[in-house]
Amino acid sequence: MAPRRPLIAGNWKMIASSRHGLALAAELAARAKGAGAMKCDMLLCPPATLIRQVSEAVAGSGLAVGGQDCHAAPGGAHTGDVSAVLLAEAGCSFVIVGHSERRRDHDETSEMVRDKAAAARAAGLTPIICVGESEAERDAGETLAVVRSQLEGSLPEDAAGADTAIAYEPVWAIGTARTPTGAEIAEVHGHIRHRLAAVMGEEAQRTRILYGGSVTSGNASEILATAEVDGVLVGTASLEADAFWRIGESCP
Ligand code: 13P
DSSP: OOOOOOEEEEEOOSOSOHHHHHHHHHHHHHHHHHHOSOSSEEEEEOOGGGHHHHHHHHTTTTOEEEESOOBSSSSSSOTTOOBHHHHHHTTOSEEEESOHHHHHHSOOOHHHHHHHHHHHHHTTOEEEEEEOOOHHHHHTTOHHHHHHHHHHHHSOTTOOGGGOEEEEOOGGGTTSSOOOOHHHHHHHHHHHHHHHHHHHGGGGGGOEEEEESSOOTTTHHHHHTSTTOOEEEESGGGGSHHHHHHHHHTOO
């Protein structure tokens, strides 16, 4: 089976201005076009209002675009929501689902996340399903149990291989400049791979498992060299073109 190609994903969250986002997309597109063959896939996940413009800005650069959330239904009376179908039409090939900020701010359950991931796959998008424990759960020794329960609850029944990605994002590591040790990351990623294999067999070898939480251009090489880490999901450092680009260059 072909080795998994690293995925470097930038989650812009609610970036403070469109101007910043469009300048970032233009700068990254210029770098990607000038860079030649890359060792990884790079993905930008802007807020919904910027997706089409960012897709146009990065066209032909090899950079991919993704959404930060989608509704589970393909259309209908859901004021304020965006479907996976609309994301695909606007230029997305990925969508983040079940980010801890959405589980927290919008009371999203794993069941809801599973339905969103299924909608994403039906629309031809690769869902990046996020899981991760809180600090209290880690302190209580519940990390693997929490991650397993979120993973198994959030994974669509027919998810297979490369058409789904997982992001392990410990809640306490997001935006805190704290990260788990390499051994801790390897343990959780190994557990995720093991659980994926129990559900989808051999195909689990093709699923990319990303790490997210305080990834910077300073720690990316070490994290990306960790066993079972197939990429990173980057928040703060993805808002600065140079920092994000250097994370991409850190791929083994
Ligand atoms: P930070 O990189 O800012 O810690 O955010 C991580 C994250 O939540 C990415 O989805």
